[in-house]
Amino acid sequence: MNNISQLIYLLGGTGLVAKKLKIKPSAVSNWRKLNKIPKNKLNAILSLSSQNNINTDDFLPNHNLDDFDFKILLIISGGIASYKSLEIIRLIKKANIDLDVVMTESAQRFITPLLVTSLNEKKCYTDLFSVEDESKMNHIMLARRPDLILVAPATANIMAKLANGIADDLASTILLASFSQIILAPSMNPVMWSNLATQENYKKLLERGIGFIAPDVGDMACGESGTGRFPAPKVIFDKIISNIITRKNIANQFKNVSIVITAGPTIENIDPVRFVSNRSSGKQGFAIASELSRRGAKVTLISGPVNIPFPKCANVIQVMTAHEMFEKTISQLPTDILICCAAVSDWKFVPKASATKKIDNKNKIKKTNEELLFKTIKNPDILSSIAKSKLRPNLVIGFAAETDNIIENAKSKLVSKEIDLIIANDVGENKVFGQDSNKVFFIDKNNCEEWAEQSKNAVASNLADKINKIFNTADI
Ligand SMILES: Cc1cc2nc3c(=O)[nH]c(=O)nc-3n(C[C@H](O)[C@H](O)[C@H](O)COP(=O)(O)O)c2cc1C
Numbered sequence: 001m002n003n004i005s006q007l008i009y010l011l012g013g014t015g016l017v018a019k020k021l022k023i024k025p026s027a028v029s030n031w032r033k034l035n036k037i038p039k040n041k042l043n044a045i046l047s048l049s050s051q052n053n054i055n056t057d058d059f060l061p062n063h064n065l066d067d068f069d070f071k072i073l074l075i076i077s078g079g080i081a082s083y084k085s086l087e088i089i090r091l092i093k094k095a096n097i098d099l100d101v102v103m104t105e106s107a108q109r110f111i112t113p114l115l116v117t118s119l120n121e122k123k124c125y126t127d128l129f130s131v132e133d134e135s136k137m138n139h140i141m142l143a144r145r146p147d148l149i150l151v152a153p154a155t156a157n158i159m160a161k162l163a164n165g166i167a168d169d170l171a172s173t174i175l176l177a178s179f180s181q182i183i184l185a186p187s188m189n190p191v192m193w194s195n196l197a198t199q200e201n202y203k204k205l206l207e208r209g210i211g212f213i214a215p216d217v218g219d220m221a222c223g224e225s226g227t228g229r230f231p232a233p234k235v236i237f238d239k240i241i242s243n244i245i246t247r248k249n250i251a252n253q254f255k256n257v258s259i260v261i262t263a264g265p266t267i268e269n270i271d272p273v274r275f276v277s278n279r280s281s282g283k284q285g286f287a288i289a290s291e292l293s294r295r296g297a298k299v300t301l302i303s304g305p306v307n308i309p310f311p312k313c314a315n316v317i318q319v320m321t322a323h324e325m326f327e328k329t330i331s332q333l334p335t336d337i338l339i340c341c342a343a344v345s346d347w348k349f350v351p352k353a354s355a356t357k358k359i360d361n362k363n364k365i366k367k368t369n370e371e372l373l374f375k376t377i378k379n380p381d382i383l384s385s386i387a388k389s390k391l392r393p394n395l396v397i398g399f400a401a402e403t404d405n406i407i408e409n410a411k412s413k414l415v416s417k418e419i420d421l422i423i424a425n426d427v428g429e430n431k432v433f434g435q436d437s438n439k440v441f442f443i444d445k446n447n448c449e450e451w452a453e454q455s456k457n458a459v460a461s462n463l464a465d466k467i468n469k470i471f472n473t474a475d476i
Contacts, residue, residue, distance in 0.1 A: 002035040007059035011048055020048055039249070046238035056238070070244055071098040073146035073180075075171045076116070078106020080221045081153040081187040081230035086111065088152055089119045091237040097244075100125065100142065104158065104171045128170040139170055143177035144312075147247070150240060151175070152213075153187035153230050156198045162210070163201035179290060179311055183211035183243070185236050190226025208436055209455035213239050247294070253468050254297035258335045260393075261289045262342035262382065264304035266322045268349055270374075271365045278343045279427075282306035284399070284438060285341035287460035289313045295464055300335070302328050304342055322348070322379035329382050333391040337467065340383040341399045347376040384417035395471060396420050397463075401427040410443050420444065420470075423463065442466065 008028060011017050018025040021044050031037050037045055049056045072092060076085045092099045101116050102125045113124040128139055137145075151158060151171075158171065162182075167173040175182060184205070192198060193215060206212065213236055216229040263285020267277040282303055289301040290311035299313040302325055310316050317332075319325045322344045329338075352373040353359040357366070365372065387396045396419040400410040403426065410424030424441040439453040442463075451462065 002032070003059045004035045004037060005032040007045070007049070007054070007056065008032055010054050011045075011052060017045075017048070021045075039246075042242055042245070046242055047235055050232055050235040050238050053234075069098075070148070070247075071100070071146045072240070073100045073102065073142065073149045073174070075102045075104070075149060075151040075154075075158075075174070076107040076111070077104045077151060077153060077155040077158040077171065078108075078110055079153045079155045079187050079230075080110070082107045082110035084230055084233050085152050086115065086119060087233035088150075088237055089116065091233065092240075093120060095237075095241065100137075100146065102126070102142065102171050102174060104155075104169060106155070106157075125170060128173055139173050140177055142170075143174040144179065146178075146180050148240070148243065149175065149178055149180050149182045150185070150236075151182070152185035152236055154184040156186070156188050156192045156195070156201075159184065159186060159198060159201045159205065163204045179309075181211060181243075183213060183240070185213040185231065186215050186228075187230035188215075188228045189220060189222050190224055190228040193228040194226070207455060209457040211243075250295045253295040253464075254292060254471075257297045257337065257471070258300070259292050259297045259337040259339065260300045260302065260329060260332045260335045261285055261292070261339045262302045262304075262325060262329060262344070263289065264306040265343050266304045266325055266345045267320050268322065268345045268347070268379075269320075270349055270351060271359075272362065273364050276345065276349050277305075278345065280304070280306075280343035280401075282308055283436065284456045284459065285339075286311045287456040288339060288341060288463060291457070291460035291464045292467075295468075297337075300332050302332070302342070304344075321345075322382075326380045326382050326385070329386065333386065333389075333393070335393050337395045337397070337471065338383075338386055338393040339397045339399075342382075343401055344382060345379055347378055349374045350377055381417070383419060387418045395467065397467075398422050400424040403427060407441055407443070407448055410441065411448070414443060414445070421466075423459075 008014060008017050014025050014028045018028045021041065046056060074085065074089065076082055089101065099120055101120055103113055103116060108126060113126055116124040125133060125142060127133065161172040162175050165176060167176045213231060215227055216231050217227045218229045219225045220228060264282030265278045265280040267275040269275045286308060289299050293299045293313040300315040300317065301313050302317045302319060304319060304325065317328045319328050325342060325344060351359050351365055352375055354370060356368060356370055359365060383398045386392060398417060398419045400413050400422050402409045402424055406424050406426050410422045414422045422443045424443060425438055436455055437453055438456050438459050440451050440459055442449040442451060
């Protein structure tokens with residue numbers, strides 16, 4: 001009997017495994033024959049094995065994470081299951097993964113930082129206002145360093161804080177200041193879990209792209225039973241590992257691919273103190289830059305003036321005006337892919353001089369009783385100029401911000417600008433600009449897909465999947 005056959009046998013046989021995974025028994029038979037489990041079913045098999053206390057190390061190929069530089073931050077919050085996080089630390093350490101640990105004040109009532117420090121052989125962080133820690137590993141560094149933040153156990157309290165943007169201790173501040181993937185493993189009394197407040201927070205966090213390892217159903221330490229049990233540490237560990245493996249697989253997806261992304265607004269000066277701009281926050285473009293960088297692309301982000309932190313990517317170029325954005329984008333050619341996500345001002349607004357109103361570039365325009373008139377000068381169309389140029393990237397993607405006839409307008413832009421794909425969104429009042437979620441239409445020459453409203457991170461991830469499919473299969 002081969003390894004996979006043995007594992008399936010221990011899990012109850014072909015029929016039971018197929019039933020549990022809601023797949024056809026013939027698929028499981030095939031795995032046995034080929035002695036291989038497909039990647040998209042590995043996670044389910046790992047979970048099933050953990051539930052049955054089967055150590056998969058004996059049957060599945062070892063997780064080869066050695067050449068994968070991956071950093072985890074574990075946040076332990078204060079619940080009855082806090083002590084179980086010690087086993088998670090042990091498993092992560094055993095897998096040779098770089099681990100930092102932060103404990104909330106309540107968690108320290110259940111287990112001590114000394115215990116965590118000795119297990120992890122590293123300082124355990126507990127204090128937001130520590131003078132010593134701020135000078136060495138400050139809270140922003142702790143937030144930025146990890147590739148993944150695991151909160152296990154996650155209390156109802158820490159979920160509520162994250163859902164509502166409360167940052168009143170080290171753990172909650174890190175969670176707010178991080179770009180990393182966050183996964184929560186909630187554990188609490190069943191009534192706390194089913195409380196509408198907790199369920200609303202859960203939904204809010206899911207919508208924002210926070211990952212969850214769902215609590216188990218069963219008897220609780222408090223004597224009640226229902227949903228809220230902390231899953232076995234091994235189950236949590238296996239889910240984290242399979243997440244890492246998935247990331248490892250996509251980490252090289254865009255290796256050696258150069259991508260230029262424009263993001264944010266541009267501003268057009270009227271005089272040295274006044275300007276005309278738009279409401280773009282840069283969040284969607286930054287999310288795309290971050291996602292494609294995570295997948296191995298060499299990303300150059302050309303950003304207008306924004307108030308959000310820059311993502312981890314190869315190169316960031318800051319610009320102010322449409323002209324600067326045009327010049328800097330051109331300066332990055334040739335590139336493999338261009339994604340124009342910035343909301344570029346279509347015009348420059350040039351104040352008109354009159355007999356009584358002198359205008360020069362250096363001085364503020366004086367207020368008089370006379371009307372101030374402007375001449376508008378068209379700015380260059382970055383997307384279309386590059387798409388029609390000799391240095392056209394292999395794939396050119398644009399964003400269309402529309403307030404009416406979204407699909408028709410976007411389709412005509414796709415054709416007139418000669419680009420490959422367009423992501424259209426309705427930017428009517430308070431709809432997209434500055435928000436964390438986005439509802440888009442994904443349009444190419446032949447199709448128009450309507451994507452459900454989702455976080456801007458999720459849009460970025462789905463777009464990256466699409467680009468991967470097109471870029472790696474088509475000869476554009
Ligand atoms: C004995 C005991 C057990 C607790 N267990 C849990 C729990 O399992 N889950 C939970 O959400 N809160 C639990 N709490 C309540 C939290 O400790 C409390 O909400 C605390 O403020 C959480 O702080 P933190 O989120 O900063 O760690 C427990 C409290 C006590 C005294």
